[in-house]
Structures are given as structure tokens and as C-alpha cells.
Amino acid sequence: MNVVDLDESGRVLDAGHPVPVHRLDDHFAAELRPPPYATDIVVYVHGWRTGSDAAHAAAERLLALTTEQYARHGALYPALGADFAPWPVLVRWPSHSSPSLPGYRRIRDRAHVLSRGDGHAGRVIGQLLGYLDARRADPAAGGVLANRDGQFLHLVGHSFGCRVLCEAVQWAARESGTLGWSRPGPPGRPFTVDSMLLLQMAAPRDAFEEIFTALAEAPLRGPVVATYSHHDRATGLWHRLAEQRAGIGGQGIGTAPEPVSAIRMMAPDTPYPRRALDHWFVSVDAGGVFSEGRGPAGAHSDQLRPESAHLLLSLADHAR
Numbered sequence: 001m002n003v004v005d006l007d008e009s010g011r012v013l014d015a016g017h018p019v020p021v022h023r024l025d026d027h028f029a030a031e032l033r034p035p036p037y038a039t040d041i042v043v044y045v046h047g048w049r050t051g052s053d054a055a056h057a058a059a060e061r062l063l064a065l066t067t068e069q070y071a072r073h074g075a076l077y078p079a080l081g082a083d084f085a086p087w088p089v090l091v092r093w094p095s096h097s098s099p100s101l102p103g104y105r106r107i108r109d110r111a112h113v114l115s116r117g118d119g120h121a122g123r124v125i126g127q128l129l130g131y132l133d134a135r136r137a138d139p140a141a142g143g144v145l146a147n148r149d150g151q152f153l154h155l156v157g158h159s160f161g162c163r164v165l166c167e168a169v170q171w172a173a174r175e176s177g178t179l180g181w182s183r184p185g186p187p188g189r190p191f192t193v194d195s196m197l198l199l200q201m202a203a204p205r206d207a208f209e210e211i212f213t214a215l216a217e218a219p220l221r222g223p224v225v226a227t228y229s230h231h232d233r234a235t236g237l238w239h240r241l242a243e244q245r246a247g248i249g250g251q252g253i254g255t256a257p258e259p260v261s262a263i264r265m266m267a268p269d270t271p272y273p274r275r276a277l278d279h280w281f282v283s284v285d286a287g288g289v290f291s292e293g294r295g296p297a298g299a300h301s302d303q304l305r306p307e308s309a310h311l312l313l314s315l316a317d318h319a320r
Helices: 021-031 052-076 101-113 121-131 160-172 213-217 234-243 306-318
Strands: 002-005 040-045 086-092 152-158 195-199 224-228 260-264 281-285
Touching: 021 121, 040 052, 040 160, 052 086, 052 306, 086 121, 101 160, 121 160, 152 160, 152 306, 160 195, 160 213, 195 306, 224 306
Parallel strands: 002 086, 040 086, 040 152, 152 195, 195 224, 224 281, 260 281
Antiparallel strands: none
16 A cells, blocks of 8 residues: 555655655655556545544555455446556544544644645645656646646545545645536646535535535546435534534435535446546435444444445546
């Protein structure tokens, strides 16, 4: 598993020490080497109360589910072809806190501080993704989220990790982009981010209209897809107590800059029509799938399912 570790301010760690910003490209070049056979790069950011080992296990589980789903139902993804080979990158960040309202609020705030103000995660993740394009050395030069070799790039977040990703993509916004595959691609960016899958996002339902307002200008070539489940008490009851508003992971995307498409999560053997996912924002009802879980979080961490792998593969397929 390819791992990028961040400290509490969002700086990349190397053997426990922060890597200077001017050395990030050299560090990524030494630690992250996408093999030429890789067709898709999947960047995964974990959520609340997830330790290093648990984050590693979650990323490996997602990759295993994706591989198994493709082996069993590859015919559902004709555009991927026989050579589909995902290459994962796990971004770990300090998300542990007590299972309490103060702990919830502390990690919520850290997810934003990592990328805004004095934080570095936005620039770091933006430069990480930009590194995948060997033509681009300076993240300020434009084309931040690009890949020279044409490998498709997918972002996957869980819980507060979705906020970290959204903040990073906002930082990367430099000029008008597009959301949805049918829209014209950004000029000069043939290989922008192809999909963004947010699993049980811990953010208010109006976050895309009130907080992550720059996503419409970000270099996203595919949709922003967010799952939700009424069994998720962390983004249901806990989110309402902490922020006085319902969370996306509990009730789905509410208001957004563009209309929100609402669909149900499909079974692993049922295809997603392209028209179901080809929108700026897609809210996926996973209540019939993400249902297992005990304690105050409920089914908040029940996202590692074959249905999730099917959704990710469908996004990768339709991005072709």
C-alpha cells in the first residue's frame, strides 16, 4: 500500500519529520512511483477515529472489494477492458479523538484547519496529485490535478476525510473546471480528476453551497457522488447535536450550486446507467446497504461493501 502521512497541520511526514514544501516533489518521486501498467489511481482519505493500522486496513479492503467485484462482474464495466489495474494511495491524518461532542467538533475543525489558514494539506494533496503529471513541477503553474500518462484519477473519502478532500480540491482550483462528464473539459487539462466518491460525508447538507463553494471552479472532470444512510447516527444524531444541522452522510446532499441527482445504491450485479451518474452532484441512498453498526456511530463505518466497489468501478467505467 502506498501511504502519505500528514501531521496535525497537514504537513507530509517522512520518518516522523515534516518534509519541507520545496522538497515535496522529490519526496513523492522517491516514495510514490505509479507503475506503467496502472490504469487508474485511487486516492483514499479515511475518516474520524481511524488509527494508522485501521486506515491501512480500510484502504486495502476497498481495493480488495474492487478487485473481487471486477472479477465477478467485469461485464458491467465494458469500457475498463481486460487491463484494468487500480493503484491505491492512502492519505493518513490524525483523526483520533474521544467519542464525544467535544471530540467530534475538534476533529471536524481539524479537517478544515489541515487545508485552510495555517494548514498545509490542501497544497500537499494538490501537489501529490499534480506530481502524477511529470510535466508539472510547480502547483501554482496550473493543471494541478492532472496525469501525463492518461491514467484515470479517482478520489475517495470517508467521514471527515471527505472534508479534507474537498478542502484540498478547493485549494487546487485555479480556473474554471467542469463537473459531470458530458460538460466540456477544461482547456489544457485532458486528465483532470475523473470522479470524487464521498462515503458517509460528515458535513452539513448545504456544505457544497455554503462551505465548499469553489468546487464548481475546481479541475474535476467527473461528478461529486456522496452516499448516505439513515442508519448512520454519527452524521445523523451526532451531527445534528454538534452543528444543529443534519449531515450529508445521514440524509444526503441538500442544497448545492447545481441540481442534485438522487438515486439508490445498486446491487453489485445491477448496472448504473451513465445518465444516473453524469451530473454535477449525485446523492446516493445507501440506507438499504450501510445498515450494520453498534454504539453512537451506528452504520457510519459500514461503507466497505461490494456495493461501494461497484459504485467506484461504475464511475471509473463511465469516465472513459
